[in-house]
Amino acid sequence: MAEPLRIALAGLGTVGAGVIRLVEANAALIARRAGRPIQIVAISARDRSKRRSVDITPYTWEDDMVILGERPDVDVVVELVGGSDGSALACARTTIEAGKALVTANKAMIAHHGLELASKAEVAKVPLKFEAAVAGGIPVIKGLREGAAANEFERVYGILNGTCNYILSTMEDTGRDFADVLAEAQAKGYAEADPAFDIEGTDAAHKLSILAAIAFGTAVDFRSVETTGITRILAADIAQARTLGYVIRLIGMSETDTNGDGVERLFQRVQPHLVPFDHPLAHVDGATNAVVAEGNFSGRLLFQGAGAGDGPTASAVVADLIDIARGEAGPAFSVPVEELVKMEAAHTGHRRSRSYVRFLVADRPGVLAEITAAMRDAGVSIESLIQTGRADSGGEVLVSLVTHEGPESAVSEALRLLEGSASLTQPPLVMHLLGS
Amino acid sequence: MAEPLRIALAGLGTVGAGVIRLVEANAALIARRAGRPIQIVAISARDRSKRRSVDITPYTWEDDMVILGERPDVDVVVELVGGSDGSALACARTTIEAGKALVTANKAMIAHHGLELASKAEVAKVPLKFEAAVAGGIPVIKGLREGAAANEFERVYGILNGTCNYILSTMEDTGRDFADVLAEAQAKGYAEADPAFDIEGTDAAHKLSILAAIAFGTAVDFRSVETTGITRILAADIAQARTLGYVIRLIGMSETDTNGDGVERLFQRVQPHLVPFDHPLAHVDGATNAVVAEGNFSGRLLFQGAGAGDGPTASAVVADLIDIARGEAGPAFSVPVEELVKMEAAHTGHRRSRSYVRFLVADRPGVLAEITAAMRDAGVSIESLIQTGRADSGGEVLVSLVTHEGPESAVSEALRLLEGSASLTQPPLVMHLLGS
Structure with missing residues (x-):
């Protein structure tokens, strides 16, 4: 059998420990499929003395993870430290500059510095891979x-x-509100102590920007992802959506868009969407992820796990x-x-969508007339509208409506007309409907 | 840009025409991603003069597809003729022996001759690929x-x-019976004029044997796939399944099995299964395909399209x-x-499954007692049983039951006890329940 592929691990958190377990448990099978063994030779993490779920004594310890790639006995460094910058980025740069391959699970780093690292890898003629x-x-x-x-x-x-999907599908199953389910998810370890990256959509936006670059041949552009999280979704939104035949899922969506003027631009949006029951993503529950790629010959492909x-x-x-x-x-x-195209971010006002708009309003006469007048004045055509009282809200009323397909700018205009209205007890929530 | 990859197409049916259309339509994008253009240089099919949906005049015609691989201007032959033997196999062999790469969409050929072709490709050091x-x-x-x-x-x-899944999901949606839906599928071109390969499960068995070889590192063993088609499924079965919380899907299932005696054997079965509503495969409708791979680290992965x-x-x-x-x-x-292991076929009697068993019986006293006594005598524990009249059957009655989990051999034994019974108007139908 050929020489082993010798790897070094930077970072020994849960994923690092998982990689050690996998490489040990499936060693024979990996060697057979890879044509040669994969051998961990060196490891590094912040704290050598921390208790870990795997035995790290068989591996050479290196205090400074940044220089793992400079070891002559290492072919590949696996960076599992996390964080877009700091020691993860330093380790990645040094590894590639030393002419070694880099494998990473670090979405933040690839979203922010993927192009720089990929350029360096091309110069050094080494692989840079980030499936995880x-x-x-x-x-x-x-x-x-x-x-x-x-x-x-x-x-x-x-x-x-996965955290957002777990929270949304648990809200759906139990009828409980966001904050309650988030607290439980944190207690169970399904959500981080600081959940902002997940629940505000940043993590999904990192991933979306990477997928979009590969799919559309564009330069990674994380900064232009329009991002809305799930923090404002109420149990009542989920109930309303269900009445209409939808579930709510946080969807990262990307496509190219010629915007009417023929110039191709990149559209990237992370936002909770209403997903129709008959769409495969409507059945993706718990911490599961799923990606749909619609190709001009393949048709719709779904990858789920x-x-x-x-x-x-x-x-x-x-x-x-x-x-x-x-x-x-x-x-x-x-x-x-x-060859990656630096594509401008798409304008979104002209996009034709169906929108769900939910208002929390004071329970008094004339509120519905005010909302529907604003919609009419902005040229938004309403397909359905439901007004329901909220048992838990001391006189607040929930009004939710679904528009016919129309330009998103019209909905924005309607909401602008309602800005400052004394009837609205908080800003309206807009979610788009995912087409079948 | 590097030299083009020069390909020859053997077979110009719908898929061959599709390949020409794709290579032409996406040429620039393919060249960018592949690092070099993909160029069709020669083509061959049975009948040169046949009307086709694509213009074939730009490509050199070769009367004999078997010698495409011997052309010095060809790097890869794409075999799209179909059929396990005959000119497809001759073309594949000649191509590889001529030191050229082979790409094929031919499941029957790979199921029957994949090992021989893969050996030849290893000797010739050329790629053999069959994603399609x-x-x-x-x-x-x-x-x-x-x-x-x-x-x-x-x-x-x-x-x-896809044909079976289209038929089953149409039966489900419309309540119509198998023969009726098959006839419509044939009229619409979704099913072949001779649909036997599809509806009897052979096509699925070809594919399953290929997947199993890759997944388990075993020699392709199409002949030992236990295969049952969908021809005996009644609209009433689908209705009963739905009542119990299931849909019926033709599932190809493979796993290794140590069978109690520690010897690893290969289990391969194509059979209609009852799939619970909450399983991702229950939502795969129409001509869609989906494959689930359960890995010891990845967990459940789903690929659908x-x-x-x-x-x-x-x-x-x-x-x-x-x-x-x-x-x-x-x-x-x-x-x-x-290195592929020639693994013996698994015995199935010891497998612990939940089974759906459906009987068509004469409407007379004592039939239920006869069936339930046979189940009891064979040690089969019944979880639920439904007896319904059949409006269209002149006094025939449908009895369907679901067993608790138990050895499949017990169900076989119960059916053996009922063999020759004058009460049964046709042999019982057994389908297993897919675990969640």
Whole structure:
């Protein structure tokens, strides 16, 4: 059998421990499939003395993770530290500059610095791989970059954050409100102590920007992802959506858009959507992730699985290692960095969507007339409208409506007309409806 | 840009025409992603003068498809003729022996001769690829062979035949019977004039045997797939299943099984199953295919999409070509042929399953007692039983029951006890329940 592929691990949290467990448990099978063994030679983490779920004594300890790639006995560094900058980025840069391959699960780093790292990897002629950075154990980077590589993509979208999906589907199952379910998720370890990255949509936006770059051949543009989280969704929204035939899911959506003027622009949005019952994403529950890629020849492809967790993430990391062991290479974002198009962000006002708009209003005469007049004046056509009292809200009333398909700018205009209205007890919530 | 990858097409049916359309329509994008253009240089089919949906005049015509691979201007032959033997196999052999890569969508050929062809390809050091042979446009071969390569697979199963799934989901939606829906599917072109390969499960068995080989590292063993088609399913079965919380889907199921005696054996079965509403496969409707792979680290992965059609199949064919253009190689079945284990077929009697058993019986006293006594005598524990009259059957009565989990041999024994009973108007139908 050929020489082993020698790897170093930077970061020994749950995913790092998962990679050690996987490489040990499935060693023989990995060697058979990769054509050679994968061997962990060195490890590094912030705190050497921390209690860990795996025995790290067989591996050489290195205090400074940044220099792992400079060890002559290391072929690949696996960066599992996390964080867009800091020691993760330093480790990634040093590794590639030392002419070693880099595998990472770090979506924030790839969303912010993926282009720089991919350029460096091209110069150094080493692989840069990050399957685990998007949708955990689901091989969706490979699916887009290779499996569906023959297609022009029409849309790529999906459920990219397991914490949000767990919270939304639990709210749906139990009728409980957001804050309550979040607290439980934190207690169970399904949500971080500081959940902002997840529940405000940032994590999904990181992943979406990576998928979009691969799918559309564009430069990663995390900053232009229009991002709305799930923090304002009420149990009542979920109940209303269900009445209308929808579930609510946090969807990351990307497509290119010629915007009427023929100039191709990149549309990227993370937002809670109403997903019709008959759409495959409506059945994605709990911490599961799923990505849909619509290709001009493949039609709709769906990739679904566990979006996080040590086992699934380790599965994706080691898949990258097996690819490297087999000699698979090629540009990280499918095409060389210099061929990635720097595409302007799409304008969204002209987009034709169906929208769900929910108001919390004071329970007094004339409120409905005020809302419907604003909609009429802005040219928004209302398909359905429901007004319900809120048992728990001391006289507050919930008004939710669904519009016919029309320009999103019209809905924005209607809400502008209602700005400052004394009837509204908080700003309205807008969610779009996902087309079938 | 590097030299083009020059391909020859053998077979110009709907898929062949699809490949031509795709290579022409997405040429620039393919060249960018593959690092070099993919160029069709020669074509061949049975009848040169046949009217086709694409213009074939730009390509050199070769009367004899078997010698396409011997042309010095061809790097890869794409075999789209179909059929396990005959000119498809002759073309495949000659191509590989001439030292050229082979891409094929031919599941029957790979199921029957895949090992021989893969051995030849290893000797000749050329790629053999067949993504399009399983589940149409879904990159599931890649998903197992690469994306989930770090995992030991616990089970691999799925909906592998679009015609059957179309028929079953149409029966479900309309309440109509099998023969009626089949006739309509044939009229619409969703089912072949001779539908036997599809509806008797052979096509799904071809695909399952290929997936199992890759997943479990075993020699392809199509002949030992236990295969039951969908021809005996009644509208009444679908209605009963629904009452119990299930839909009926033709599932190809594979796993390894140590059978109590520690010897690892390969279990492969194509059979209609009752799939619980909360399983992702229960929502796979129409001609869609879906494959579930359960890995020991990845957990459950689902790959879903169009299982047939010229566009999706061409998408898979060209994905293989892009891999070849990029220099991706490696064993066709993930590991070299000599490392594939020739695993004995699993015994099934000891398998613990929940079974749905449906009887058509004469409407007279004592029949239920006869059935339940046989179940009792064979040690089968009945969880639920429904008896319903059949409006259309002249006094025939339908009795369907679901067993508790128990050895499949017990159900077989109960049916053996009932063999020859004058009460049964036709042999009972057994379907297993898919676990969640």
